[in-house]
Amino acid sequence: xxxxxxxxxxxxxxxxxxxxxxxxxxxxxxxxxxxxxxxxxxxxxxxxxxxxxxxxxxxxxxxxxxxxxxxxxxxxxxxxxxxxxxxxxxxxxxxxxxxxxxxxxxxxxxxxxxxxxxxxxxxxxxxxxxxxxxxxxxxxxxxx
Numbered sequence: 001x002x003x004x005x006x007x008x009x010x011x012x013x014x015x016x017x018x019x020x021x022x023x024x025x026x027x028x029x030x031x032x033x034x035x036x037x038x039x040x041x042x043x044x045x046x047x048x049x050x051x052x053x054x055x056x057x058x059x060x061x062x063x064x065x066x067x068x069x070x071x072x073x074x075x076x077x078x079x080x081x082x083x084x085x086x087x088x089x090x091x092x093x094x095x096x097x098x099x100x101x102x103x104x105x106x107x108x109x110x111x112x113x114x115x116x117x118x119x120x121x122x123x124x125x126x127x128x129x130x131x132x133x134x135x136x137x138x139x140x141x142x143x144x
Contacts, residue, residue, distance in 0.1 A: 001060060001061075001062050002061045002062060002063070002140055003059070003060060003061040003133075003136065003137055003140045004058070004059070004060045004061075005058070005059045005060075005131060005132060005133055005137070006056055006057070006058050006059075007056065007057040007058075007059070007106055007109055007130060007131070007132060008052070008055075008056050009051070009052050009055045009056065009106075009108070010108050013108060014048065014052060017048060017051065018044075018048055021044035021045075021047070021048060022041075022044070024040060024044065025037050025040045025041045025044060028040045055106070057069050057104065057106055057130060059129060059131060059137065061075075061137070061140055061141065063075075066078060066115070066141065068104050068127065068129045069104050071102060071104065071127070073117070073119075073127075075141075077117055077118055077119040077122070078115055078116070078117065078118065078141055079115075079116035079117060079118040080116045080142065081113055081114070081115045081116070081137070081138040081141035081142050082113065082114045082116075082138060083111075083113055083134045083135045083137075083138040084111060084112050084113060084114055084134060085110075085111060086110035086111055089105075089110055089111055089112045089128075089130075090110070092114060092128055093105060093128065097128075098125050098126070100123055100124055100125055101124060101125055101126050101127065101128060102124050102126075102127045102128070103127075103128045104127065104128070104129055104130065105128060105129065105130035106130045109130045109131070109132060111130070111131060111132065111134045112128060112129055112130045112131050112134055113128075113129050113131050113134050113137050113138050113141070114126050114127070114128055115127040115128075115129065115141060
């Protein structure tokens with residue numbers, strides 16, 4: 001394993017989502033009663049845990065491939081990797097985005113890497129990946 005990074009949901013976002021869920025629990029309690037509110041609270045707590053688990057983004061680079069979330073590509077098909085600051089990342093996520101590109105980003109992280117592809121069978125021009133360690137990831141991918 002040459003590189004591994006896990007981007008997890010920040011605490012402030014988890015707290016905000018849980019606050020919204022608890023607002024729903026209070027509304028259920030006020031309208032229906034204790035038992036449905038308890039069921040709603042338990043269900044919303046499990047749903048929050050599921051959201052936290054599913055929203056984590058794992059990025060790995062080993063000797064043969066790059067994995068970003070559920071996607072993977074062999075290193076031989078990777079062209080230039082460019083480290084992006086928050087302004088460049090924001091433009092590539094919105095105004096300058098190519099509809100054919102593969103985007104895997106988390107809105108709570110503002111930096112990332114643009115990975116250009118050299119696969120003639122693939123119409124995807126590049127991957128845009130959120131990364132806290134964007135400079136290190138770009139260097140590893142360019143060094144292959």
